[in-house]
Amino acid sequence: MTESAVHPALWPAPHASGAVDATVTVPGSKSVTNRALVLAALSCEPGWLRRPLRSRDTLLMAQALRTMGVGIEEGIGPDGSGEAWRVIPAGLHGPATVDVGNAGTVMRFLPPVATLADGPIRFDGDARSYERPLDGVIDALRTLGARIDDDARGALPLTVHGAGALDGGPVEIDASSSSQFVSALLLSAPRFNQGVEVRHTGSVLPSMPHIRMTVDMLRSVGAQVDEPETGGEPNVWRVAHSALLGRDLTVEPDLSNAQPFLAAALVTGGRVTVPDWPLRTTQPGDALREIFTEMGGSCELTERGLTFTGTGRIHGIDVDLGEVGELTPGIAAVAALADSPSTLRGVAHLRLHETDRLAALTKEINELGGDVTETADGLHIRPRPLHGGTFHTYEDHRMATAGSVIGLAVPGVEIENVGTTAKTLPDFPQMWTAMLASTGTAGA
Numbered sequence: 543m544t545e546s547a548v549h550p551a552l553w554p555a556p557h558a559s560g561a562v563d564a565t566v567t568v569p570g571s572k573s574v575t576n577r578a579l580v581l582a583a584l585s586c587e588p589g590w591l592r593r594p595l596r597s598r599d600t601l602l603m604a605q606a607l608r609t610m611g612v613g614i615e616e617g618i619g620p621d622g623s624g625e626a627w628r629v630i631p632a633g634l635h636g637p638a639t640v641d642v643g644n645a646g647t648v649m650r651f652l653p654p655v656a657t658l659a660d661g662p663i664r665f666d667g668d669a670r671s672y673e674r675p676l677d678g679v680i681d682a683l684r685t686l687g688a689r690i691d692d693d694a695r696g697a698l699p700l701t702v703h704g705a706g707a708l709d710g711g712p713v714e715i716d717a718s719s720s721s722q723f724v725s726a727l728l729l730s731a732p733r734f735n736q737g738v739e740v741r742h743t744g745s746v747l748p749s750m751p752h753i754r755m756t757v758d759m760l761r762s763v764g765a766q767v768d769e770p771e772t773g774g775e776p777n778v779w780r781v782a783h784s785a786l787l788g789r790d791l792t793v794e795p796d797l798s799n800a801q802p803f804l805a806a807a808l809v810t811g812g813r814v815t816v817p818d819w820p821l822r823t824t825q826p827g828d829a830l831r832e833i834f835t836e837m838g839g840s841c842e843l844t845e846r847g848l849t850f851t852g853t854g855r856i857h858g859i860d861v862d863l864g865e866v867g868e869l870t871p872g873i874a875a876v877a878a879l880a881d882s883p884s885t886l887r888g889v890a891h892l893r894l895h896e897t898d899r900l901a902a903l904t905k906e907i908n909e910l911g912g913d914v915t916e917t918a919d920g921l922h923i924r925p926r927p928l929h930g931g932t933f934h935t936y937e938d939h940r941m942a943t944a945g946s947v948i949g950l951a952v953p954g955v956e957i958e959n960v961g962t963t964a965k966t967l968p969d970f971p972q973m974w975t976a977m978l979a980s981t982g983t984a985g986a
C-alpha cells in the first residue's frame with residue numbers, strides 16, 4: 543500500500559462579504575486527460591496533448607504509462623502555443639509497478655492496458671483504492687484471456703501478467719457500481735486481437751456521459767465503435783480491432799472543477815465567467831448550466847465561455863443525478879443554503895467513490911447545523927441556518943470544494959486537509975482566494 547498525500551491542517555474557508563465578480567480559468571479535464579493519455583499510448587504514432595491537466599490523478603496516469611515504456615515528454619504544442627505533452631507510444635514492458643493513488647481512472651483503465659505488456663504489472667494504491675470496486679474489470683479481462691493474481695478479492699492490490707497480447711471478444715459485465723468498467727474495456731479494445739463486445743447486465747448504469755466521452759474519443763483516433771446511442775443494441779458496445787492514430791488534442795477545461803466557482807456566483811448573487819467552456823462536450827459538468835439555473839441563477843454561453851450569474855436567492859431541487867454523480871457534493875452544498883428542500887436521487891454508487899459521499903455529506907453538513915438524511919440512493923436536504931465548524935474531507939477533493947462553497951455563506955467554516963483537492967485541482971485554494979480577492983469580497 544502506498545502512502546497518500548495527507549495534510550490534516552485546517553484551512554479557514556474564506557467567507558464572502560459581497561457578490562463575487564470574477565473570471566476563473568479552469569485547468570483541463572481529468573477525464574479527458576486520462577483517456578487521451580491511454581489512447582495516445584496505445585496508438586501507432588506519436589501524438590500531442592495540449593493543456594493537459596496536471597494533478598495527482600493525471601500525473602499518476604502519466605507515470606504509470608512511462609513505467610510501462612511509453613514516452614511522455616514535456617513540450618510546446620505543434621503550433622508553438624501552450625504547454626503540451628508529447629506522447630510517444632512504444633512496446634509495453636513488464637515487470638513494472640503502478641501506483642494508482644485513489645484514481646478511479648487509473649485503477650480501472652490501466653489493467654486492460656497491462657494485458658498488452660510483455661511481463662507482470664503490479665497495481666497498488668491508497669488504502670481507499672482497496673475498497674473501490676474493480677471486480678467487473680478483473681472478471682472481464684479473465685474472460686477475455688488475461689491472467690491476473692488478485693488474492694481472490696476482486697480488488698487491489700493485484701498483478702496483471704501481461705502476455706504481449708489479449709484475445710478479446712464478447713464479455714458480460716455488471717457496471718452498476720461504476721461506468722469506468724465499461725470505459726476501461728473499450729479504451730484498450732482496439733488493441734485486443736478480436737476487439738471487444740461488452741454487454742452490461744446490471745440494472746443501472748451510472749455516468750453515461752463518461753461512456754459517451756470514451757466512445758467519442760475512441761472514434762476521434764480512428765476506432766470503429768458500435769453503441770446503443772447511435773442505433774446499436776441496448777447495453778452493448780462493440781469496438782473493432784484496429785490501429786489508433788496519433789492526434790493533436792487540446793483538453794477542455796474540467797467542467798466539474800468549474801462547479802465550485804459557478805456555485806460561488808449562485809451563493810453570493812454574483813457573476814463568474816469560465817473561459818473556453820466548450821459549446822459541445824460530453825463532460826457531465828455541462829449539466830450545471832441547467833441544474834444551477836433551476837436552483838436560481840442564469841447563464842450565457844458564448845464563444846468566449848460561460849458566464850453564470852446568481853440572484854442571491856437559491857432554490858431547492860429534486861433531481862436524478864445518476865448521469866452526473868460527480869456533481870453531487872457541490873449540488874448538496876448549494877442545496878444546504880437554499881430557500882426550500884432538495885432531493886438528490888440516483889447516486890447510490892457514490893458510496894464507493896473517494897469516500898462514501900452520501901454518508902460524508904450528511905455528517906459534515908449536519909455538524910454545521912444542517913438537516914440532511916441519506917436515502918437508499920441519495921440525499922434529502924432541508925436547509926437550516928448553519929454555523930461554523932470543521933468540515934472533514936475524507937481525502938475527497940469534492941468534499942473540500944463543497945465545504946468551501948458553504949464557507950462562502952457561513953462564517954467560521956474550516957476545511958480539514960484542503961490539500962486533498964490536488965487529486966484534480968492542485969491550485970484550488972489559491973484560485974478560490976484569487977476569485978474572492980479580485981472582487982474585494984473576502985470576509986472574516
Ligand SMILES: O=C(O)C1=C[C@@H](OP(=O)(O)O)[C@@H](O)[C@H](O)C1
Pocket residue numbers: 572573574646647719720721722725748749752867868891
Ligand atoms: O470515466 C470517468 O472519467 C469518470 C466516471 C465516473 O465514475 P463512476 O461511473 O464510477 O461514477 C465519474 O464519477 C468519475 O469522476 C470519472
Ligand SMILES: C=C(OP(=O)(O)O)C(=O)O
Pocket residue numbers: 644645646647868895896940966
Ligand atoms: C469519482 C471521482 O473520481 P474517480 O475518477 O477517482 O472515480 C470524482 O472525481 O468525483
